[in-house]
Amino acid sequence: MKVVYATQPLPQSITRSIFLAGPTPRGPEAESWRPHAISLLQEIGFDGTVFVPESEDGIWRQSYTDQVEWEELCLNAADCIVFWIPRNLETMPAFTTNIEFGAWQSSGKCIVGAPEDAPKMSYIKHYVEKSRGIFFNSLIDTLKEACRFTQKGAERWGGARMVPLHVYNTPHFQNWFTALKEADNRLDDARLLWNFRVGKQLDYPLFWAMQVNVHVTRENRNKTNEVIVSRPNISSIVAWHKKGSTILETEVCMVEEFRSPVTSWDGFVLELPGGSSPKPEESPQSVAAKEFEEETGLKLPEDRFALIGTRQLASTSITHSAALFGVELSLPEIEFLKTQQGVPHGEDGSSERTYVRVLSFAEILASGKCDWANLGMILSSI
Secondary structure, X not given: OEEEEOOOOOOOEEOOEEEEEOOOOOOOOOOOOHHHHHHHHXXXXXXXXXXXXXXXXXXXXOOHHHHHHHHHHHHHHOOEEEEEOOOEOOOEOOHHHHHHHHHHOOOOOXXXXXXXXXXXXXXXXXXXXXXXXXXXXXHHHXXXXXXXXXXXXXXXXXXXXXXXXXXXXXXHHHHHHHHHHHOOOEEEEEEXXXXXXXXXXXXXXXXXXXXXXXEEOXXXXXXXXXXXXXXXXXXXXXXXXXXXXXXXXXXXXXXXXXXXXXOOOOOEEEEOOEEOOOOOOOOHHHHHHHHHHHHHOOOOOHHHOEEEEEEEOOOOXXXXXXXXXXEEXXXXXXXXXXXXXXXXXXXXXXXXXXXXXXXXXXXXXXXXXXXXXHHHHHHHHO
16 A cells, blocks of 8 residues: 655556545644544555545645645545545534535545534535435445445556546546557546446446547647547447438438437437447447337347448547448338337336437438438448
8 A cells, every 4th residue: 555645746656546535633632533544444455545635744844735736636636535524613623625525526436424423414414325325434434435446446657547447447438548549649637527427326427528638649749628528339220221213212210319419499319229338348239239129119130230330420529439330121121110100219217218210311311400420320321
């Protein structure tokens, strides 16, 4: 275990890390809780980095600005932020801790606890439970949960140290990071700005946004003014039936669905069937077959879905790609899909609701509700 005290530099590499946030004594009338926390982490067997916002010898020497900037750096770098709040309104009121918790409670990496008799904790406890976390009443249990949270460590160097584990370990971050390195570029810094988490415990960052500092090797400069948004890759399906002598007459199975970002006249988008899987080990072809049945009602053998190619969909802003599959439909199959028009489809128990639309390519072009990415995928297939 490596302990990094206030204003000390980040280690060159980090595999898993915990920041010990919470109130700090400002005088002899209160004793710091952090030395005991460090001893407990050693007993538990934590083998990562621990950020401690106090001087190693307990004597305050650094300037306030240096202290705050160091804390901001390490809070961003930390894989887990432990808020232990032994609040005492006379000797350690923890007013700054309230603000710090508010700043980080939506980060997805906070573990929170306080003694049972700590006053004024109801508001913090409410938000811990609202985010489906556990509010602990013992320091040892709080630290054990932090160790569990960071158990899937990953050694990170340079700017990758600033990407917390719960994002770093996602397939969508690894896809982007691998591509960056294969292009011989380098991540020099990163700040996670936002993440949207799903799952029973809200513990999987489905979407996230990150400001990055990337060294562009080809140009020998750094690009610092961009934010990347990421989500899991998807499978999309162009299911078509040749009708007539031109592409414009070809019939394509589309789905119509309300999507909040859409700016069409009725808020509905006309798009290809498709989606993603929460299981990273599931093949794109398997995802395509499942999504097509789920959104249209027509079940087809997996081997009917032929891979056309994989590309990003909006490469200047979002990192994810679509694996595009093509399926040529028989006359009975396209006629069945026409019977599904107006019938709601989608994943049971979710907010997804799709409606089958079988349209000629000419009708799709004329609708104005199919975006450029979907039009390009259709043309790549038919």
